[in-house]
Amino acid sequence: MSMSELVERLEAAGIPIDDLTKSAMIDIDPGHFTDHDLEGFWHDRPIPFLFTGFGATRTISAPHMIATLLHHLEINKGQDIMLIGSKGGYLAAIIDRMLGEEGTVTILEPHEEVRLHTEDRLASHLCSGTIRVLRPNDVGEIEHLSGGFERVLITGSVREIPNPIEDLVIDGGFVLGPFGGPVHQRLLKREKQGGDWFDTDLGGVVFGPMDVGESETSPLDPISLANHIEDAFDLVGGMIEIEESTCARVRNLILALREMPPDLPYIDEESSEEEVMEHPVVDLLMSEIEWLGPLWPLFSEFLSIDLASPGSPEETSDFAGGHEDLIPSLEFYSSTAGKRSLSRETEIGGRWSGSLCRLVFGSKSSALSPA
Secondary structure, eight states: OOHHHHHHHHHHTTOOOOHHHHHHHHHSOGGGSOSSOOHHHHTTOOEEEEEOTTSOEEEEOOHHHHHHHHHHHTOOTTOEEEEESOGGGHHHHHHHHHHOTTOEEEEEOOOHHHHHHHHHHHHTSOOSSEEEEEOGGGHHHHHHHOSOEEEEEEOSBBSSOOHHHHTTEEEEEEEEEEEEOSSOEEEEEEEEETTEEEEEEEEEEEOOBSSGGGGSSOTTOHHHHHHHHHHHHHHHHTTSOOOHHHHHHHHHHHHHHHTSOSOOOOOOTTSOHHHHHTSHHHHHHHHTHHHHHHHHHHHHHHHOOOOOOTTOTTOOSOOOSOEEOOOOOOTTTOSHHHHHHHHHOOSTTHHHHHHHHHHHHHHHHHOOOOO
16 A cells, blocks of 8 residues: 555545645655554554553544645645644654745654654654754743744644643644544634634544543543543533433532542553442442433443544545544543443443443453544
């Protein structure tokens, strides 16, 4: 499989790719930025470039998503562009090739392991212009090195533009990224005009969190679980009417999860079923089972996300225009196998609790972790 063939399939599927983007994508070898199998990439899927020491998977986005982001960045030769989150250096290398020798790409990478990987791969890559990899604490250095950025691309989900970044965007420039919670985001172009920000909504997306720490939490981390339930509930509530009494119960459950102590027992794939069932988070969920059990399949249905792969040779359906990229790493209930088990087994009592255990134990092998 060649990149030229993949780009042709993306174009045939309706993904906008101009000549500058096409040339850069064909020119940059994704294999230089990952040691993992590229088979999924040729089938228009995200592929890992790094497994962190705490178990999180960092990925290079699917080719159709890369092309989509490059299209919306509106790249011109010689621009100064910032990436928040490195994607292993692959995306920066493509942008660098598009910008040419007068352009600069500044990567702001908060995670040390990812940053070291990125620096290592870019050190042996022949850049067209300038690519630099910095830590968040180096924002002062950014201000010294650049008068501002015309484009900022955020490569993981965030709720707001980080405060220091707003001041680095020049007037008329914009920030592009997935904004929202862990379950559902909108791809927004936020343009800066005279000190004000104006949003253009480019569609629904599902990216992994910008903060890699969210991918490294326990499957029963109460804060992570609360965030996912809240995001899913907001999504469901915006589409169907839910009784106020149920809304109040969900809000109380979210609050109770967030108020749990930080020193809870850590649960992983080595934990026993007994340890899982005695965990305070599970105990809390089971105490709400009378109303939560029947409601959970509804959440599960809306959390069931199919990854679009319009560039895959096996893809038969038309690309509908959404920008699904990565399934968020909610290792408690967002894995495909887990969701199916939960949909079948939500009866009050032992069957539901058995499903709960399988969700925890099966998550590591079946969930696609975020970028």
